[in-house]
Amino acid sequence: MVTATFRFYEELNDFLARPLRRRAFSCACARNATAKHMIEALGVPHTEVELILVNGESVGFEHPLADGDRVAVYPKFEALDIRPLLRVRAAPLRELRFVADAHLGGLAQLLRLAGFDTLYDNNFPDPEIEALAAAEHRVVLTRDRELLKRRTITHGCYVRALKPSAQLYEIFERLDLAASARPFRLCLTCNAPLHPIERGEARTRVPEGVFERQTRFVTCDVCQRVFWEGSHWQRMRALMDHVTRTAPHIRTQTQT
Incomplete structure (x- = not known):
């Protein structure tokens, strides 16, 4: 000894x-x-x-x-x-991508909202998270410190905050994400890219009143949902503006 x-x-x-x-x-x-x-x-x-x-x-x-x-x-x-x-890692990650554990579904959605590729499934077992992190060079986000001790996980964050909005601020500050954020480019549900569609294509896919009031629409090719710049978009826009300015606190509303 x-x-x-x-x-x-x-x-x-x-x-x-x-x-x-x-x-x-x-x-x-x-x-x-x-x-x-x-x-x-x-x-x-x-x-x-x-x-x-x-x-x-x-x-x-x-x-x-x-x-x-x-x-x-x-x-x-x-x-x-x-x-x-620095001697503890061979190189930084060039593109920040994440995998979140079962406790961080709300944070995963908010990171997708900010434009960061974030894998999440509340049924992911720890070995699968470890494998995804290694194979796809993802940062592991977790409230389980034992997960971060796994041998092949090289980049990870133990998330201290309990509420998703506070967790978002914590991760933005710790990893200096503000300059890399690209809001509204990923589907919050599927983590797939969103892309614009012609207004006429949205006619049968959104409520009639929405179609009459809105001129711009985007869709996700995985879940086929259509999105527009309504009141919820405005709340999300305010959240993104706030967090990219590294404001210390915010209370947000989330959409199911």
Whole structure:
């Protein structure tokens, strides 16, 4: 056995036992235990970690710990460019796509509303989420920290907020999504692209009063639903305008 001293910073403390939060503490480690193994043994999913310093030097997850090592573990830095120091991942994801677990159906719809390809099925088992994340290079969104500890999941977020609108703000802020949002391009139900149709094509597919008042329509080729810029669209537009300005709070209405 070897003994190392750990210090976790900022929101990573939320995953630790209370007596270990926001302070340095010593921990016994198996000989040749890696940084990743010990970080997760202490309760912190590796997907939440952005930087590991061992004795002041940046290391990767597979770095073996030695007796007397001092380990500092950091989440994403909001205002400091640490790219020259990073050792924990080979490369960032070029295009952000998500897969959400069974607890995050409302968030999945709101991310689709913002234009982000987001897979969701409340029957997805954890192994299928892990497989989708690996095969399609998706970020896993979950409120289950154990899911984020699975070996092949490289990018993920533990969602702390409970309500979908607050969850949307949390993910937008943590992943800096505002500049990448492309609202109203995906079907909220199917996650498939929406495309415009001629007004005449919509005549038999929408209520008569809607057809008389509206001039622009879009449809989803999967579910065949037709959408227009009514009062619900205006509420969704307000939500998207608000979240892309990174406003701190909003109360929203959702459509079934």
